[in-house]
Amino acid sequence: xxxxxxxxxxxxxxxxxxxxxxxxxxxxxxxxxxxxxxxxxxxxxxxxxxxxxxxxxxxxxxxxxxxxxxxxxxxxxxxxxxxxxxxxxxxxxxxxxxxxxxxxxxxxxxxxxxxxxxxxxxxxxxxxxxxxxxxxxxxxxxxxxxxxxxxxxxxxxxxxxxxxxxxxxxxxxxxxxxxxxxxxxx
Amino acid sequence: xxxxxxxxxxxxxxxxxxxxxxxxxxxxxxxxxxxxxxxxxxxxxxxxxxxxxxxxxxxxxxxxxxxxxxxxxxxxxxxxxxxxxxxxxxxxxxxxxxxxxxxxxxxxxxxxxxxxxxxxxxxxxxxxxxxxxxxxxxxxxxxxxxxxxxxxxxxxxxxxxxxxxxxxxxxxxxxxxxxxxxxxxx
DNA sequence: TGCCTCTTTTGACCTAAGTCAATTCAGGAG
DNA sequence: CTCCTGAATTGACTTAGGTCAAAAGAGGCA
Numbered sequence: 001x002x003x004x005x006x007x008x009x010x011x012x013x014x015x016x017x018x019x020x021x022x023x024x025x026x027x028x029x030x031x032x033x034x035x036x037x038x039x040x041x042x043x044x045x046x047x048x049x050x051x052x053x054x055x056x057x058x059x060x061x062x063x064x065x066x067x068x069x070x071x072x073x074x075x076x077x078x079x080x081x082x083x084x085x086x087x088x089x090x091x092x093x094x095x096x097x098x099x100x101x102x103x104x105x106x107x108x109x110x111x112x113x114x115x116x117x118x119x120x121x122x123x124x125x126x127x128x129x130x131x132x133x134x135x136x137x138x139x140x141x142x143x144x145x146x147x148x149x150x151x152x153x154x155x156x157x158x159x160x161x162x163x164x165x166x167x168x169x170x171x172x173x174x175x176x177x178x179x180x181x182x183x184x185x186x
Numbered sequence: 187x188x189x190x191x192x193x194x195x196x197x198x199x200x201x202x203x204x205x206x207x208x209x210x211x212x213x214x215x216x217x218x219x220x221x222x223x224x225x226x227x228x229x230x231x232x233x234x235x236x237x238x239x240x241x242x243x244x245x246x247x248x249x250x251x252x253x254x255x256x257x258x259x260x261x262x263x264x265x266x267x268x269x270x271x272x273x274x275x276x277x278x279x280x281x282x283x284x285x286x287x288x289x290x291x292x293x294x295x296x297x298x299x300x301x302x303x304x305x306x307x308x309x310x311x312x313x314x315x316x317x318x319x320x321x322x323x324x325x326x327x328x329x330x331x332x333x334x335x336x337x338x339x340x341x342x343x344x345x346x347x348x349x350x351x352x353x354x355x356x357x358x359x360x361x362x363x364x365x366x367x368x369x370x371x372x
Numbered sequence: 373t374g375c376c377t378c379t380t381t382t383g384a385c386c387t388a389a390g391t392c393a394a395t396t397c398a399g400g401a402g
Numbered sequence: 403c404t405c406c407t408g409a410a411t412t413g414a415c416t417t418a419g420g421t422c423a424a425a426a427g428a429g430g431c432a
Contacts, residue, residue: 057323064323079316082309088316111305118304119297123268125311130265130274132318137243137250139325140358144389164410172326177389179411330419350380363419365381 001055001073002045002128013047016120023106029097036077036091041084043104045076051097052161056169057089065169068094070158078125094162144173145181187241187259188231188314199233202306209292215283222263222277227270229290231262237283238347242355243275251355254280256344264311280348330359331367 013021029035029051036042038058053069055077066089069075080087081104111117138147148171152159159167168178199207215221215237222228224244239255241263252275255261266273267290297303324333334357337345345353354364 057319059323059327062327064326066319066322078312079319082312088319112301115298115301115304118301118308122304122307122311125308125315126264126268129311129314129318132315132322133243133252133265133274136252136318136322136325137245139322140250141245141248174390175410176391176412180389183411349378360420361380362382362421366419369381 001067001069001075002078003074003124014120016114016116017102019114019117020102020106020110023110024100024102026098026100029093029099031093031096033093034090035075035093035099035101036080036087036089038088038090039086042077042080042087045074045081045102045104045107047100047102048073048075049098049100051099052094052158053091053097054094054162054166054170055089055091063169065166068155068158068162068166068170070155074124078128094166139172144171144177145184147171148178148181149185187253187255187261188264189260189310200306202300202302203288205300205303206288206292206296209296210286210288212284212286215279215285217279217282220276220278221261221285221287222266222273222275224274224276225272228263228266228273231260231267231288231290231293233286233288234259234261235284235286237285238280238344239277239283240280240348240352240356241275241277249355251352254341254344254348254352254356256341260310264314280352325358330357330363331370333357334364334367335371 024047026049035044035046035053036055048069048071050071053075054065055067055069055075056063056065058064069091075091077087077089077091079085111121138150142150148167151167151171164178164182165175168175171178210233212235221230221232221239222241234255234257236257239261240251241253241255241261242249242251244250255277261277263273263275263277265271297307324336328336334353337353337357350364350368351361354361357364
């Protein structure tokens with residue numbers, strides 16, 4: 001996810017995004033379908049109205065999950081979107097989902113004469129940088145168990161919907177290890 | 187570092203930064219001095235003209251190095267700068283250094299009527315997000331030795347100037363381990 | 373030249389987490 | 403209900419990397 005928990009009630013989108021709303025299309029996404037694909041150009045960003053997504057990178061046949069996206073989160077691959085190059089990761093629906101899609105052309109169009117929108121994007125990215133740096137830091141300073149407990153604490157509801165193997169991949173550990181951690185904690 | 191290797195020859199700054207140049211102040215920084223401090227508001231970004239910096243986070247008396255900044259790199263704490271909140275990390279000169287400082291007020295002033303500058307910042311941040319995601323990914327998919335080799339390959343010159351203990355911290359390992367990795371490789 | 377301090381190296385031992393392989397469990401399709 | 407398939411658990415064993423403590427280098431400077 002790029003942004004965690006935007007406070008949206010359909011009409012309660014962030015001010016800066018309102019001008020984009022006329023261009024946005026609501027779409028149903030089937031479980032297992034991709035919104036962004038590693039190797040292909042990412043030409044949208046989206047807001048999750050319903051469902052769960054995972055973002056992952058594939059190397060040597062192996063998937064590494066870098067994040068999850070839940071209801072109320074904005075997501076995209078900023079590197080691909082803003083540099084106009086192929087995406088370095090895949091974003092896949094883990095459940096049937098409903099999203100609000102903002103096509104790239106419209107975003108870029110709107111961006112040209114809309115300073116609040118630019119500011120909004122900058123803040124979003126700056127906050128995401130912080131999220132990533134914190135994760136990097138916690139990966140070194142905390143044990144797998146501590147990281148799992150922390151995840152439970154920050155995302156108690158959402159985490160229940162995600163298979164153990166995916167959570168393990170996100171935490172950077174094996175499924176066996178997470179299984180044992182859960183056993184120990186119960 | 188926020189940006190790696192800007193192609194600067196004093197006058198070869200990125201187009202978008204030129205309007206900021208009149209506000210920029212060149213300053214000498216003594217070894218050991220801070221440009222940004224964890225817990226304090228970050229009110230600048232800077233370009234390294236000479237010297238080396240390290241960025242680190244402190245928890246429980248322990249420092250964790252999140253990155254180095256070399257000649258030609260831009261750096262700041264974007265989270266603090268753009269949200270106007272205390273910095274989550276410290277940026278310290280590892281050697282005597284010379285930097286070009288862009289004060290926050292001037293940046294924010296210039297940002298208001300300068301779309302190319304906004305675009306430039308967005309690209310910078312999007313690229314840094316990618317750098318961080320790649321690091322996070324490599325921390326799980328590669329061994330300490332592979333990560334060290336890769337660092338050697340991408341920063342062969344710069345790395346020579348940095349004490350072993352700092353490199354180890356950056357790689358997320360102990361100094362003893364890095365010492366052994368070096369021994370094995372020689 | 374010699375002393376002090378900081379950095380790096382080396383050795384012995386420990387532990388968190390991975391690997392592999394065999395079960396067990398759970399949910400959907402007939 | 404029963405079968406099948408993918409997910410989760412469990413056990414036995416291995417390993418990358420950490421910890422602690424001591425020794426060896428390597429400047430800087432009086």
